[in-house]
Amino acid sequence: MNKSIYITLLFLLFAVQLFVPAQMIYQQEDTLHTGTAYKFKTQPIDPSDPFRGKFIVLNYEMDSFATDEEGWDDFSGNVFVYLKTDAAGFAAVKHVSKTLMDTSDDYVIAESRYNRNNRVNFDLPFDRFYMNENKAYDAEISVREAQVDTTKICYGLVFVKDGTAVLDNVFIDDTPIQEFVEEYQEGIQ
Amino acid sequence: MNSKLERQLAELLEADIINSETAQKITAFYHTKDESKPNRLFTIFGVLGALLSGLGIILIIAHNWDDMPRNIKTSFAFLPLLIGQIACGFSLIKKKSTTWIESSATFLILAVGATISLVSQIYNIPGDLSDFLLVWTVITAPLIYLMRSNLAVIIHLVLATWYACYSGYSFSSIGHTPWLYLVLFAWVIPYYMMLQRQKAETNITGIINWLLPLSLVIVLGTFTNGDTLLLLMYIGLFGLFYNLGQLSIFKNQKLRRNGFTIIGSLGTIFLLTILTFEWFWKDAIKETYHGSDVLITIILFIAGIATLAYLHLKKQVQGFNLFQYAFMIIGLLYLTRGIGSVYGIVATNLLVAALGIFAVRIGINKSSYGILNYGLLIITALIICRFFDTNLDFIFRGILFIAVGAGFFFANYLLIKKQRKAALNSTSNTQTHE
Secondary structure, eight states: OOHHHHHHHHHHHHHHHHHHHHHHHHHHHHHHHHSEEEEEEEEEEOOEETTTEEEEEEEESOOEEEOOOSSOTTOOEEEEEEEEEOTTSOEEEEEEESSOOSSOSOEEEEEEOOOBTTEEEEEOSOOEEEOOTTTHHHHHHHHHHHHHHSOOOEEEEEEEETBEEEEEEEEETTEEHHHHHHHHHHHHO | OOHHHHHHHHHHHHTTSSOHHHHHHHHHHHHHHHHTHHHHHHHHHHHHHHHHHHHHHHHHHHTOOTTSOHHHHHHHHHHHHHHHHHHHHHHHHTTOOHHHHHHHHHHHHHHHHHHHHHHHHHTTOOOOHHHHHHHHHHHHTTHHHHHTOHHHHHHHHHHHHHHHHHHHTTSSSSOOOOHHHHHHHHHHHHHHHHHHHHOTTSHHHHHHHHHHHHHHHHHHGGGOOOHHHHHHHHHHHHHHHHHHHTSHHHHTSOGGGOHHHHHHHHHHHHHHHHHTSHHHHHHHHHOOOOHHHHHHHHHHHHHHHHHHHHHHHTTOOOSOOHHHHHHHHHHHHHHTGGGOHHHHHHHHHHHHHHHHHHHHHHHHHTTOHHHHHHHHHHHHHHHHHHHHHOOOOHHHHHHHHHHHHHHHHHHHHHHHHHHHHHHHHHHHHHHHHO
8 A cells, every 4th residue: 555545544543543532522521511410319339440540330319210101121221311300409300211202301321121010220321430549449438437427418410411411520418529538538547 | 692502503513513614604694693683672672661651651540630620631631642643653654663663553552542541531431341442442453554563463352352351241231242342353354364474484473373263262252141052152163263273374383373273172172071071961952042142153163164175175184183073073963962962972972082092193193292192181181070970980980090091101102112213213324324
């Protein structure tokens, strides 16, 4: 192959390599700036990823929905979870659907399996929150301890737009989890 | 030139086996050969440097600098990627040495991984490790051809195998059959064939000779759910590997470079030994099948048979070799498993014993202690398996063990005798000529 074709192809590849992360960033930034914010009550646990580092897995309280609609038993696959805000200001399920509905309600795409007795169970996709390696484990411990002693609520602040959901931060009673962990670490020293 | 060779040359000169002119020619030959070595060393160190610094960047990113504002972290995310791209572009445009090409390609592949990692981390982008590995492998795959980088092939295979395992063996959630792995695997084949044509004897080709079959062996299990069909699938794969390893491009190389033959042979023997147990044949009768499992098994068997047919057509088969046909025999036994489990068990036991004896024969013919003892080990493994699961009495089992033990001594003795005789013959021939 001609050298100039090689170089052109190489630069095309470079463009793709730059485009992929740039597109990821654009989609997330767009959702953060123009999406709607929801608070999802959650409980963090601390595992690790070899490339992206330590993170906490968020076990959301909102993980199922009772429906009268037939045909959900033994269904597994993507499910459109339409959202509303409850009286306390936290996210709640308005309805669920196997297909995209013609409505202006915000929705997230979750993975559903093991549905029984007309209860649709699902896993929300934004369940990873990456943290500093020295804080992830303490995040799990401190939140657990805080919730045993008091009525503190842990929630993930998620921006939603056109099915894209961006987990912005995790809070414990309006304190960002990073600050909460720092205070906890100072307390045990 | 190393001092060992210098000493040997002095010894040969002293014993009047070579004259000083020949000694000088030998010395000159090794001097020229040594001149290419520094380049190779530079390449190895260059690639090691790129690998280590690339991995270092990934680790530093994994720390998660949460004090830094999001936009600064995002700008930093592109830094390693841009450095890698500039290095690759520079290497290609300025036609730099292999050291540059290999190091910059290695660094860029790792930099792409680092950038995606950092962006995923900054925005808490969902998706498990398999999604991440897939994107990473796909957007770095063209570097193999554009940079003509051998290291890129190795990293590509490692990443593709990792992706398939993580996705298919359901470590994190429900396992998904990693069909895209087949595309990623096929992507390197044209490059590998080019290496076989142009650089068959190089170390890198030797490494890929091992990596390709190893990757398939690791990943094949993700394509099925059935137990007995999984074993049959692997027997088909090992049969295909063994026959591929008999193609002249591999056969003419040293055995240790022939990953296809070694993995094919070891895999076949290992699985056949499992198949000598009763449970396999009993389960095989009961098992229900999925369409894709059966299809993959059939494809593997057809590929194995086609390779064997090709070897016969191109007259690359030297005499009868039972190892080349073992997978077909098991395939037939599996198809006729309805006759009864006893039939399958007895036939497989006989097949393993025959393969052991066959390996001993090959070992004696080729005067190879390795192959000879491999054959004896096959027979021993078979007897050990029967030691645990048959109702044979102790005396009979004891005699069997003594017989195999004696077989080890006898077969090795035969080979030593054969080699001594050959050595004596060659000495007497030399004396006659003088």
